[in-house]
Amino acid sequence: xxxxxxxxxxxxxxxxxxxxxxxxxxxxxxxxxxxxxxxxxxxxxxxxxxxxxxxxxxxxxxxxxxxxxxxxxx
Numbered sequence: 001x002x003x004x005x006x007x008x009x010x011x012x013x014x015x016x017x018x019x020x021x022x023x024x025x026x027x028x029x030x031x032x033x034x035x036x037x038x039x040x041x042x043x044x045x046x047x048x049x050x051x052x053x054x055x056x057x058x059x060x061x062x063x064x065x066x067x068x069x070x071x072x073x074x
Contacts, residue, residue: 018024039060043053 018027040057043057043060046053046056
């Protein structure tokens with residue numbers, strides 16, 4: 001028996017963002033950490049040799065560093 005295709009139902013979520021700069025910075029750091037973990041897990045699951053995974057992860061880190069440096073320049 002084949003599975004029944006389900007349609008996704010939209011979910012409304014209310015988010016209360018931090019009002020202080022300190023809170024916003026903390027939220028940004030936590031989001032960045034989760035994003036980094038997801039990228040790392042995705043790279044680990046790739047079907048390629050470990051040395052290629054290391055090169056890919058190094059390239060991602062370098063790219064993110066360059067992007068961040070560009071954002072900090074006025």
